[in-house]
Amino acid sequence: MPTPTQIVTSHRPDLAPYETLYQHFHAHPELSNQESETAATISSHLAALSPAFTIHPHIGGHGLAAVLSNGSSSSSGPTVLLRADMDALPVEEATGLPYASRRRMRDAEGNEKPVMHACGHDVHVTALLAAAELLVRVRGEWSGTVVLCFQPAEERGTGAQAMVDGGLYERVGGLPDVVLGGHVMPNRAGTISLRKNLMASSADSLHITLHGRGSHASQPHRSIDPVVMAASAVTRLQTIVSREVAPDDLAVVTVGSIVGGDAENVIPGSAVMKVDTRAINASTRERVLKSVERIVRAECEASGALKEPEFRKTREFPLMFNDEKIVETLTGAFAEHFQELPHHFARDGPRLGGSEDFAILGTSINRPCCFWVYGGTDPEVWDKLEKEGKLDELPINHSPLFAPVLQPTLKVAVDAYALGALTYLVKQSDFL
Numbered sequence: 196m197p198t199p200t201q202i203v204t205s206h207r208p209d210l211a212p213y214e215t216l217y218q219h220f221h222a223h224p225e226l227s228n229q230e231s232e233t234a235a236t237i238s239s240h241l242a243a244l245s246p247a248f249t250i251h252p253h254i255g256g257h258g259l260a261a262v263l264s265n266g267s268s269s270s271s272g273p274t275v276l277l278r279a280d281m282d283a284l285p286v287e288e289a290t291g292l293p294y295a296s297r298r299r300m301r302d303a304e305g306n307e308k309p310v311m312h313a314c315g316h317d318v319h320v321t322a323l324l325a326a327a328e329l330l331v332r333v334r335g336e337w338s339g340t341v342v343l344c345f346q347p348a349e350e351r352g353t354g355a356q357a358m359v360d361g362g363l364y365e366r367v368g369g370l371p372d373v374v375l376g377g378h379v380m381p382n383r384a385g386t387i388s389l390r391k392n393l394m395a396s397s398a399d400s401l402h403i404t405l406h407g408r409g410s411h412a413s414q415p416h417r418s419i420d421p422v423v424m425a426a427s428a429v430t431r432l433q434t435i436v437s438r439e440v441a442p443d444d445l446a447v448v449t450v451g452s453i454v455g456g457d458a459e460n461v462i463p464g465s466a467v468m469k470v471d472t473r474a475i476n477a478s479t480r481e482r483v484l485k486s487v488e489r490i491v492r493a494e495c496e497a498s499g500a501l502k503e504p505e506f507r508k509t510r511e512f513p514l515m516f517n518d519e520k521i522v523e524t525l526t527g528a529f530a531e532h533f534q535e536l537p538h539h540f541a542r543d544g545p546r547l548g549g550s551e552d553f554a555i556l557g558t559s560i561n562r563p564c565c566f567w568v569y570g571g572t573d574p575e576v577w578d579k580l581e582k583e584g585k586l587d588e589l590p591i592n593h594s595p596l597f598a599p600v601l602q603p604t605l606k607v608a609v610d611a612y613a614l615g616a617l618t619y620l621v622k623q624s625d626f627l
């Protein structure tokens with residue numbers, strides 16, 4: 196009986212056509228909730244691969260699930276969900292790659308934006324399609340069900356919940372036993388890692404409107420200046436992390452945007468701040484958000500604002516925890532397959548840099564989940580910068596320069612999906 200790693204190694208499809216497909220996705224990114232072309236390409240690719248995939252489109256927007264069952268009934272083995280997110284970001288690509296995106300699209304507010312796969316979701320989609328080809332080729336070696344889940348709107352934090360609310364699990368005919376996913380990161384390409392428990396921080400984003408009173412720039416005494424109010428609030432907000440969060444805890448408060456006024460000689464009537472917060476435990480998360488509100492209200496009060504500030508939550512991502520048992524199970528398979536050299540598989544790897552809505556696919560149905568990360572930085576570039584102590588200069592996810600090197604990034608991504616599934620599905624598996 197071949198092991199999952201033997202199956203993956205001997206049946207991995209030729210990745211050259213998938214490199215071309217990756218370049219296609221990269222050149223044609225779509226903003227969150229507008230992933231129609233991407234979903235259509237995925238659907239036609241799967242349909243061309245094999246009639247064995249049952250494709251369920253339009254789940255929670257442009258979400259798509261494809262089911263590959265094996266065995267006489269659904270009780271013949273476990274069900275594994277593999278997730279890839281599909282959306283891109285309003286970022287103007289500056290990589291200079293021959294397949295760089297030049298696309299522009301209208302965002303949800305109707306504003307035209309440049310669009311780029313700056314988070315590497317094109318790697319995820321391509322890798323899951325290649326893994327699907329591998330899994331359908333080796334159907335004789337496993338039993339159970341694979342659910343390929345192509346999720347929209349991860350960057351807005353809404354896509355996973357939208358798919359669940361849109362009937363994902365009713366459409367695919369049942370709940371998965373395990374929910375698996377991964378993300379490309381700016382780590383050294385060829386590396387992959389798992390970790391137990393906390394995998395990603397929570398994230399909460401707010402739009403805050405500060406109300407003042409406008410005036411002529413020469414007559415500041417007639418105004419209540421919202422620009423000064425915002426400037427003062429930004430400075431004071433820095434004290435949440437430095438003075439209110441314990442040194443062994445962790446939180447982030449970032450003011451990513453302040454917009455107030457349009458001209459040198461006009462004091463505007465209001466200003467808008469866009470604030471993003473992160474935390475690694477639920478109580479700190481709540482405390483940080485309360486502190487943001489308390490400080491902003493106090494600064495408005497201090498300025499003599501005539502109207503209370505308005506707070507609008509624009510995004511939220513849950514804390515993400517990896518199930519210990521899945522991590523233990525996959526650690527065995529990953530360690531064997533990827534080898535445990537300094538630059539291959541790490542058991543206790545880093546947390547995800549950002550936040551993710553992936554866990555909702557599991558927590559919403561009380562099923563365990565696990566998320567791994569793998570590198571996308573050219574090993575030569577990584578080694579050079581590491582030697583020079585300049586790793587902080589690497590372009591990371593969401594940068595206009597984020598450009599994962601095609602290989603070995605894609606191979607690791609494909610193998611991880613296939614291995615994740617086969618570890619549970621190869622016959623006589625007793626992991627569950």
Ligand SMILES: [Zn+2]
Nearest residue numbers: 314350592593
């Ligand atoms: Zn992202």
Ligand SMILES: [Zn+2]
Nearest residue numbers: 314316349378
């Ligand atoms: Zn991402």
